[in-house]
Amino acid sequence: MTEDLQSLLEKINREGVEKARAEASAITEAARREAAKLVSDAKAEAEALKAAAEKSANESAERAAETIRQAARDTVLEVEDAVTKLLTRLLAENVEKALGDGETLAKLAKGAVEEFVSTGDVEVSASAKLVSSLKAALAAQKNVTVTMDEALGKGFTVKLDGGRVEHAFTADVVANELSRRLRPELAALVKGTK
Numbered sequence: 001m002t003e004d005l006q007s008l009l010e011k012i013n014r015e016g017v018e019k020a021r022a023e024a025s026a027i028t029e030a031a032r033r034e035a036a037k038l039v040s041d042a043k044a045e046a047e048a049l050k051a052a053a054e055k056s057a058n059e060s061a062e063r064a065a066e067t068i069r070q071a072a073r074d075t076v077l078e079v080e081d082a083v084t085k086l087l088t089r090l091l092a093e094n095v096e097k098a099l100g101d102g103e104t105l106a107k108l109a110k111g112a113v114e115e116f117v118s119t120g121d122v123e124v125s126a127s128a129k130l131v132s133s134l135k136a137a138l139a140a141q142k143n144v145t146v147t148m149d150e151a152l153g154k155g156f157t158v159k160l161d162g163g164r165v166e167h168a169f170t171a172d173v174v175a176n177e178l179s180r181r182l183r184p185e186l187a188a189l190v191k192g193t194k
Contacts, residue, residue: 084183091182092175099154099171102133108169109156110137113144116160116167123163125149126156 098104109124116122121143126134128148134156135146149157155170 084179087182088175088179091178092171095175095178096154096171099156099169099174102130105130105154105156106133106137109134109158110141112156112158112167112169113138113141116158117141117143119160121145121160121162123147123159124156125152125159127152127154130154130156 099108105126109126113122113124122141123145124134124138125147127150131146131148138144138146152170155168155174157169158167159165160167
């Protein structure tokens with residue numbers, strides 16, 4: 001009987017150990033599956049965070065590049081504006097100086113009158129300071145009258161067709177026209193496209 005009892009105890013022991021091993025194996029497998037799921041989830045979350053960080057970094061780089069492009073464009077525009085203003089001022093000063101010189105003014109007026117004298121009577125007006133220079137330069141021209149107009153300052157006007165058509169060659173008009181014509185060229189130079 002002891003042998004039967006011993007055999008029974010061994011059988012119970014074996015079955016208990018096998019059952020415990022089976023349960024341990026099931027628990028271990030469940031733990032492995034859970035660990036694999038946690039690792040997989042962590043990898044997926046890490047990839048999502050990495051992708052979001054890369055996207056954010058790319059967007060920041062694009063914004064920075066756009067900001068730099070805008071700053072460069074603004075700088076070019078500011079330089080262009082400053083240079084244009086400087087050159088316009090210098091141009092106006094030089095034109096005013098040139099039109100204040102009786103000899104230069106007489107040459108310009110003579111050239112302008114020669115263009116218009118074939119159309120009929122021409123009246124040239126200038127300030128009192130410049131009238132004598134103009135009269136001397138235009139004395140040989142027929143149908144030309146030189147008059148004084150103190151409102152002109154520096155420069156002269158040419159009137160045709162009884163005063164209905166007037167061409168102004170004053171410092172302001174000449175400087176503005178030269179400035180207007182030079183701006184596209186100046187802009188191209190400043191921008192480096194010429």
